[in-house]
Amino acid sequence: MDAVDVTRSRRFSVAPMMDWTDRHCRLFHRALTGRALLYTEMVTTGAVRFGPRERLLGFSPEEQPVAVQLGGSEPAELAEAARICEGFGYAEINLNVGCPSDRVQDGRFGACLMAEPVRVADGVAAMKAAVQVPVTVKCRIGIDDQDPELALDELADAVLAAGCDALIVHARKAWLKGLSPRENRDVPPLDYDRVFRLKARRPEAHISINGGIGSLAEAEALLRPRAGVALDGIMLGRAAYQNPELLLGVDAAIFGAAAPHEDARSAVESLFPAIADHLAAGGRLSNVTRHMLGLFPGQPGARAYRRLLSVEGPKAGAGLDVLRAALDLVRERGSLGAPAEAAA
Missing domain, CATH: 1.20.58 (Methane Monooxygenase Hydroxylase; Chain G, domain 1)
Structure with a gap:
């Protein structure tokens, strides 16, 4: 799977979701859409380096294109984990800069890294030097009391300068103090316009949007230009998992192709x-x-x-x-x- 194919598939992707997007889920989703980019659950760099790799990373070639999402913050560890994942055949390496859970914060990765754009950029640069497949970042628009106008631009500029191939933005803040991970999926208000402003500012970058998209119709609407600015991709999470039948319409609506099966x-x-x-x-x-x-x-x-x-x-x-x-x-x-x- 080369970068061109992944770039096209990134037009519509199914989000990495803990306890949900395992290899069985991905094979099922692939039977519904032949074109969308699918993601693994997040796996930490420590688990990749020292854990049962086949159980954590093994997948069927029929699932392709598949991206693996890594959780980590140490550049050398990210590079090593990325090399291992590339060896398993993943089409893309994605870095998690959006998960708000306490466990993730304790490990100094996930959404808390929004406060450390230079560290994130160093991790991206290390992975880019280690692998041939695309390296991408999934982030929030900010955390806690950050100004999303400044925080998102700082992160985007840093990782794009480091060679990041695409930025997937969950269009709401993560509140690390005061909200649970579940509440962080719904309580902070969505700000799709902020993602469009990022794309307007960095038109050369591949920018995908995620967060609160409940249907294929909503996904199509977000792919339509606003004031001459068009996003490059859509990522659906819970809606695609909880109502997987909507994936049967993705290939026709987003890619102009026939679905793998009629029903x-x-x-x-x-x-x-x-x-x-x-x-x-x-x-x-x-x-x-x-x-x-x-x-x-x-x-x-x-x-x-x-x-x-x-x-x-x-x-x-x-x-x-x-x-x-x-x-x-x-x-x-x-x-x-x-x-x-x-x-x-």
Whole structure:
């Protein structure tokens, strides 16, 4: 996967989400969109360097293009971790400068690095010197009492000067004092205009926007120019995970291409061989199906589908027959792919 392909795929990406965007989730999402850039969960430089690498970093080639998100702040450690990740075949290395959790702050990485743009730039420069694939940064517009006009410009200028290939901006502050990580996803107000002002100021840079985007229609709207300024990409997080069916529309709406499958059921069925391999290796069905619970919103049978997978999927010995039975609950009570008049 070369940089040109990744740049095009960055037009629409699915955000890195802890406990959610694992390899099973990504393979499922890839069955829904063939073009979007997918991200791993954040993995720390220490885990990459000293942890069980295959379990943390292994992925299927069918998931490509995939970016790995690193958490860290020491340039030498970031460079070493980036080299290891490149060796696994990732198409992009992304640095987390946006996570507000206490654990991340204690490790001196994530959103707290908004206060240290020079350190972030040093990390980017070290990774750029270590790998051939693109190096990108995901950040906030500021933290705590920072002025977003100054904070975002300082970070952007520093990392772009260091060779950063793209900046993905979560368009709200992170309040490290007084708000929980969950509250930081919703409470600080969104400021999309701030991201457009950054793009206007740095038109040569690849700037993507993230935060609070709830639908494909909203994503398309944000990709339309404002006062002659157009952003380069959109990143969706919770909306894409909780309503994965929207990903079926991404390839046509964003990339002008056909979706990999005509509906959600055929997308899931295409994964049966991979699921069978996972089960044969000792994995549980729920490792995969927990990412599929958001399918078929509003369709008759959707509630029964979710209930069956939630109850039977985690049980030892649950196999593809459970998933087939769950899908049949929707098929028998409503037409797949078409909106239903009422939810079951």
